[in-house]
Amino acid sequence: MPYYVTTPIYYVNAEPHLGHAYSTIATDVLARHMRQRGEDVFFLTGTDEHGEPVAQVAERLGVTPRELADRNSERFRDLVRRVDATSDFFIRTSDPEHVAAVQEVLGRVYDKGHVYSGTYEGFYCPRCADFKTDAELLEGDRCPIHKVVLEREREDNWFFRLSAFQEPLERLFAERPDFVLPAGRYNEALAFIRGGLNDISLTRSRISWGVPVPWDDRQVFYVWFDALLNYYTALTYARPENLVPRFWPPTVHVMGKDILKFHSVFWPALLMAAGIELPRRLFVHGYLLMDGEKMSKSLGNVIDPFEVIDLYGTDALRYYLMREVSLGQDGSVSPEGFETRYTTELANEYGNLASRTLAMIARFREGRVPGAEPAEELRPELDGLQERVAARFDAVEVSAALEDVWVAVRRLNRYVQDEEPWRLAKDPASAGHLDQVLYSLVEGLRVVSILLAPFVPAASERLLAALGSEERGLEAARFGAGSGGATISSLAPLFPRIERPAASPVV
Numbered sequence: 318m319p320y321y322v323t324t325p326i327y328y329v330n331a332e333p334h335l336g337h338a339y340s341t342i343a344t345d346v347l348a349r350h351m352r353q354r355g356e357d358v359f360f361l362t363g364t365d366e367h368g369e370p371v372a373q374v375a376e377r378l379g380v381t382p383r384e385l386a387d388r389n390s391e392r393f394r395d396l397v398r399r400v401d402a403t404s405d406f407f408i409r410t411s412d413p414e415h416v417a418a419v420q421e422v423l424g425r426v427y428d429k430g431h432v433y434s435g436t437y438e439g440f441y442c443p444r445c446a447d448f449k450t451d452a453e454l455l456e457g458d459r460c461p462i463h464k465v466v467l468e469r470e471r472e473d474n475w476f477f478r479l480s481a482f483q484e485p486l487e488r489l490f491a492e493r494p495d496f497v498l499p500a501g502r503y504n505e506a507l508a509f510i511r512g513g514l515n516d517i518s519l520t521r522s523r524i525s526w527g528v529p530v531p532w533d534d535r536q537v538f539y540v541w542f543d544a545l546l547n548y549y550t551a552l553t554y555a556r557p558e559n560l561v562p563r564f565w566p567p568t569v570h571v572m573g574k575d576i577l578k579f580h581s582v583f584w585p586a587l588l589m590a591a592g593i594e595l596p597r598r599l600f601v602h603g604y605l606l607m608d609g610e611k612m613s614k615s616l617g618n619v620i621d622p623f624e625v626i627d628l629y630g631t632d633a634l635r636y637y638l639m640r641e642v643s644l645g646q647d648g649s650v651s652p653e654g655f656e657t658r659y660t661t662e663l664a665n666e667y668g669n670l671a672s673r674t675l676a677m678i679a680r681f682r683e684g685r686v687p688g689a690e691p692a693e694e695l696r697p698e699l700d701g702l703q704e705r706v707a708a709r710f711d712a713v714e715v716s717a718a719l720e721d722v723w724v725a726v727r728r729l730n731r732y733v734q735d736e737e738p739w740r741l742a743k744d745p746a747s748a749g750h751l752d753q754v755l756y757s758l759v760e761g762l763r764v765v766s767i768l769l770a771p772f773v774p775a776a777s778e779r780l781l782a783a784l785g786s787e788e789r790g791l792e793a794a795r796f797g798a799g800s801g802g803a804t805i806s807s808l809a810p811l812f813p814r815i816e817r818p819a820a821s822p823v824v
């Protein structure tokens with residue numbers, strides 16, 4: 318089955334921070350899991366390069382918008398590599414192919430009569446690249462997000478007849494209760510639609526850093542329309558062949574809740590206007606918080622993901638983010654929380670379990686995994702685990718999937734304590750029992766490592782290789798499916814103790 322999954326495309330007005338890493342990692346976890354299931358996956362990410370947010374910062378820095386875009390787009394590309402994200406294409410909205418495809422699609426929207434010329438008057442926040450209604454403003458004239466004073470603007474624009482899609486959008490939401498997940502975000506989007514939709518500006522006349530409007534050379538498209546279309550245009554040129562027939566419509570768009578309105582209202586309306594099939598689902602996650610506030614460049618409370626990775630490694634960051642901030646909710650991140658999870662969960666519960674098991678097999682069974690029946694007492698947590706995890710992923714319950722696997726990791730730790738294999742090894746009469754304990758531990762580790770691969774790909778791969786296990790697909794993650802007899806190899810600690818420098822730059 319095709320599975321097309323996307324991250325938002327990030328603005329190049331600033332460097333990436335941990336919030337961007339969060340969305341990219343969550344999307345990568347989905348993509349990796351679906352590949353394990355044998356699905357035909359396409360994973361798209363990239364950068365949003367046009368519009369006022371970028372033009373303004375470039376001006377302040379004394380560089381051209383293109384120079385700023387080139388520099389920061391490269392940083393986002395680095396982030397993809399450093400977090401080990403397996404994206405299939407990195408789109409830049411300054412790509413000429415994207416620009417041409419946007420002009421083609423929006424030209425079609427114009428030809429079908431969904432666009433008219435008019436005068437816009439109202440408040441506009443250049444940092445959000447969004448218009449604000451009077452009701453949204455703080456103290457009458459401030460942006461509710463950026464808190465800056467806004468000016469009233471008046472300009473001639475082309476308008477998109479969003480109001481005409483009120484009824485079709487209400488029908489879409491009625492027919493597809495899982496169009497937006499989690500349910501709270503679905504309700505929020507629906508309330509916005511029911512509140513009444515006004516037509517919106519499709520173009521801007523005051524800036525030139527954008528996609529030129531084909532029927533009016535004094536205007537460029539409003540950056541959000543250009544940006545949303547990336548999900549479609551990328552498929553037209555990511556490969557020599559057109560991928561639209563193979564992957565459209567998107568299976569899941571992953572995003573933060575700040576951009577819900579654009580994706581749940583403007584985007585489906587635009588696609589309806591263009592006569593293009595709608596995405597199947599939007600998954601909206603919450604915010605990473607620092608001291609109770611959204612982590613954001615404009616508030617200056619950001620963590621640099623590159624520094625965390627330099628210190629602790631990519632797997633540790635991926636694990637921490639997916640575990641600590643339950644996907645779909647807001648959650649605080651902190652250096653203390655990070656270190657606790659690193660030490661107690663990754664290093665002790667998973668890493669130590671792996672090293673102890675390998676050491677016991679080396680010592681008691683000369684490095685060969687014994688054949689045996691899997692232990693009955695482990696079945697409640699381990700039997701059917703891969704199906705439970707797959708069902709979680711189908712519902713985009715990524716953090717819950719990780720929790721299910723971790724319950725099994727903890728169960729295996731308890732099993733070692735209960736069985737005390739080092740005592741069994743002293744008694745030749747217990748040889749059969751010891752075989753079963755060691756086999757069950759290897760099986761348990763094999764199963765959880767396959768299921769953890771989307772979260773901690775490098776550690777999982779190292780451990781599976783050390784266990785002499787070759788299968789990586791989800792169907793192999795069945796407790797008792799391994800046959801024993803493999804020769805294990807040595808393994809350096811999966812999550813070694815980290816000496817944090819006293820003046821660490823990390824948070």
Ligand code: ME8
Pocket residue numbers: 324325326327328329335336337339340365544545546547571572573574575576603604605606611612613
């Ligand atoms: O909005 N917690 O780009 P952007 C969690 N270009 N996620 C966060 C976050 C936080 N504190 N801060 C940022 C744009 N994000 C547009 C998108 S899509 C067609 C165009 C993540 O650079 C989250 O995914 O401001 C959020 O939606 C996105 O970064 C915003 O990135």
